[in-house]
Amino acid sequence: MAENISELLPGMRRLGMGRRRPTVTDMTYGAGYSESSGDVHSFPEEGMPARNAYQLIHDSLKFDGDPALNCATFLTTWMEPEADKLIMENLGKNRVDIDEYEATERIHRRCLAHLYDLWNGPDGNKSEVTGTVVVGSSEGIMLGGLAM
Secondary structure, eight states: OOOOOOHHHOOOGGTTTTTOOGGGGGOTTTOOOOGGGGTTOHHHHSSHHHHHHHHHHHHHHHTTTOOOGGGGSSSSOOOOOHHHHHHHHHTTTTTTTTOOOOOHHHHHHHHHHHHHHHHOOOOOOGGOOOOOOOHHHHHHHHHHHHHH
């Protein structure tokens, strides 16, 4: 494989690559990376650059429907940009490790107390409310049913 993509494709400036010297990672599919290039159910012999892996997955997900247009669910699929930003900033935290992430646990407990209040739980010590975090609504509904 050529070290420089411009060896493979002369005229890269016409393709919008500017004056920068293009590399193989600039052209994911031109570099030979695709799902059809091998067994997708086991690890390949050689890895690929992160940019190429991102591009392959990003392009594959384009075929999924737009969540904002999903009328077959009772969930909202939009949230404020600040909530999105908070999620991205905290994705690496292990929610189960409450000793390491004490502030996350405190916020979790506050959310449980708010839900308890929202659902008109009996008056009492709201800091002692029991609950758990779930990823989706189906899990939440099933756990709620079990609790009843």
